[in-house]
Amino acid sequence: xxxxxxxxxxxxxxxxxxxxxxxxxxxxxxxxxxxxxxxxxxxxxxxxxxxxxxxxxxxxxxxxxxxxxxxxxxxxxxxxxxxxxxxxxxxxxxxxxxxxxxxxxxxxxxxxxxxxxxxxxxxxxxxxxxxxxxxxxxxxx
Amino acid sequence: xxxxxxxxxxxxxxxxxxxxxxxxxxxxxxxxxxxxxxxxxxxxxxxxxxxxxxxxxxxxxxxxxxxxxxxxxxxxxxxxxxxxxxxxxxxxxxxxxxxxxxxxxxxxxxxxxxxxxxxxxxxxxxxxxxxxxxxxxxxxx
DNA sequence: TCAATAGTTGAGTCACATTTGAATTGTCCG
DNA sequence: CGGACAATTCAAATGTGACTCAACTATTGA
Numbered sequence: 530x531x532x533x534x535x536x537x538x539x540x541x542x543x544x545x546x547x548x549x550x551x552x553x554x555x556x557x558x559x560x561x562x563x564x565x566x567x568x569x570x571x572x573x574x575x576x577x578x579x580x581x582x583x584x585x586x587x588x589x590x591x592x593x594x595x596x597x598x599x600x601x602x603x604x605x606x607x608x609x610x611x612x613x614x615x616x617x618x619x620x621x622x623x624x625x626x627x628x629x630x631x632x633x634x635x636x637x638x639x640x641x642x643x644x645x646x647x648x649x650x651x652x653x654x655x656x657x658x659x660x661x662x663x664x665x666x667x668x669x670x
Numbered sequence: 671x672x673x674x675x676x677x678x679x680x681x682x683x684x685x686x687x688x689x690x691x692x693x694x695x696x697x698x699x700x701x702x703x704x705x706x707x708x709x710x711x712x713x714x715x716x717x718x719x720x721x722x723x724x725x726x727x728x729x730x731x732x733x734x735x736x737x738x739x740x741x742x743x744x745x746x747x748x749x750x751x752x753x754x755x756x757x758x759x760x761x762x763x764x765x766x767x768x769x770x771x772x773x774x775x776x777x778x779x780x781x782x783x784x785x786x787x788x789x790x791x792x793x794x795x796x797x798x799x800x801x802x803x804x805x806x807x808x809x810x811x
Numbered sequence: 812t813c814a815a816t817a818g819t820t821g822a823g824t825c826a827c828a829t830t831t832g833a834a835t836t837g838t839c840c841g
Numbered sequence: 842c843g844g845a846c847a848a849t850t851c852a853a854a855t856g857t858g859a860c861t862c863a864a865c866t867a868t869t870g871a
Binding site for chain 2: 858859860861862863867868869
């Protein structure tokens with residue numbers, strides 16, 4: 530992962546130690562500090578050309594690896610690598626059928642993905658969330 | 671980018687040259703070969719802890735950089751780097767207010783993100799798309 | 812004009828995800 | 842059984858994106 534953000538120790542700079550800056554409405558306080566980790570696991574899993582294409586393909590139903598193979602133009606070794614990432618993310622499920630392995634989109638995959646989007650709360654609540662700053666930023670004081 | 675997938679020249683292996691493999695229902699043909707590139711630009715832009723958190727924060731309205739700064743615990747240089755990626759992706763817009771720069775979520779950001787999800791077509795069409803293979807894969811012949 | 816604040820840009824480094832190739836497992840068919 | 846096919850795993854090489862540091866622009870206020 531990258532930087533772990535502010536979630537954790539790091540005694541320097543708690544909250545409320547701004548040097549007096551800004552103060553205009555565009556500097557509000559936290560409303561709902563959602564945990565980014567699970568969302569990022571999902572988003573990073575789909576933010577890849579091969580994996581995105583595989584999921585797109587699985588959207589219309591179950592496919593064996595050999596079929597997916599024919600549509601992404603990567604080595605089967607590499608495809609396996611990407612499929613494992615999708616499995617680990619819980620976005621797909623597998624079942625063996627004779628010599629072949631079938632991949633299926635997890636039933637809750639789409640729902641989990643939409644919820645993983647930043648600002649996804651606005652999707653369900655219905656509020657369009659647009660320039661919610663109370664005082665309109667007092668242009669050029 | 672990573673591999674560009676099959677979209678492009680590459681004379682080896684067109685379609686319909688499967689060595690006779692599979693043939694069971696779980697190996698169908700392409701229904702809608704959507705272009706992954708624009709979707710991936712968006713998804714890669716949000717699949718990062720800092721950028722995800724920033725967007726989540728912008729979901730409730732405009733914020734200046736100095737405010738975003740207080741919530742992600744990265745250097746201002748690094749925050750600028752991430753903000754530029756969000757700008758380039760067209761997910762946020764900026765406006766200068768005196769000494770400060772305000773960032774606002776693009777009005778179509780959420781809509782574009784939901785459409786960028788793989789299998790997003792199923793979201794609008796309403797079909798739940800589940801195991802569309804006609805013949806039930808004749809388990810263990 | 813000069814110092815201070817707010818933010819951006821550019822060059823360089825580093826870690827990690829992606830990629831590759833060889834070896835391995837599991838299943839079917841002769 | 843032994844060979845061929847389907848798919849996964851392992852270890853090593855590569856590349857790209859995240860990060861750091863220094864320099865720069867822009868605006869405000871003394």
